[in-house]
Amino acid sequence: MMTEFLAAALAFPTVLFSLLVLVVLAYWLTVVLVGIDFDAPVLPISISLFVVITWFLALVGTVLTPENKLRWVVLAGALLLGALATKLVLIPVKRWTRPEKPASRNDFVGRTAIVRTSRVTENYGQAEVTADDGGTAVVQVRAATSTDLKAGETALIFDYDAEGEFFWVVDISTGG
Structure with a gap:
């Protein structure tokens, strides 16, 4: 054999x-x-x-x-x-x-978030955003003075301010 x-x-x-x-x-x-x-x-x-x-x-x-x-x-x-x-x-x-890419705050740019504070201004606000893995994070957000974002509304994260450690958001909620 x-x-x-x-x-x-x-x-x-x-x-x-x-x-x-x-x-x-x-x-x-x-x-x-x-x-x-x-x-x-x-x-x-x-x-x-x-x-x-x-x-x-x-x-x-x-x-x-x-x-x-x-x-x-x-x-x-x-x-x-x-x-x-x-x-x-x-x-x-x-x-x-496949090596995993380390998570970055910039991964949230382009995502939607739900406002969790009573309002979002240019100096104050928090919102909840969902990551790729399904986990959620409450992050600091800021909006221009003309935006009137309130709790429960949907915002789009369009930029991250590394110095201030917050995300810039814009209102995309359909009202409500």
Whole structure:
């Protein structure tokens, strides 16, 4: 059984990927032993998955096609299916490894907010705004003197004043 496996692993086209699997194993062993700390870069993971998946497909194809004339078809099929399978496997991996952008107050610019104080003036006011993750925050807001925003009305956040640490808002409520 083991000799059949070795024969298939060392036969063309599987042997091409068998050598690459050894390189991938050496790479990841080095990462583990040396203790390289990285945030799961997608490129080494992508290449490693592609090599392992394509090696497996080539191995299966080599076992199922004993005739040497079909081995080029096995190579082409393994490369094509390996690329497709790797792309499918990487969809959740990319979501997992995507670095999260740190939250910023500027993320609220362009969002609507509900006024929570009795009024909003150029010197006073608070409103509740919803973040991307569904959480809410009560933030300091200011409006021009001509705006008459009251509690419960909807305002649009159009700018952030970093020095004053407040958001500029404009009334977009439909009345009420």
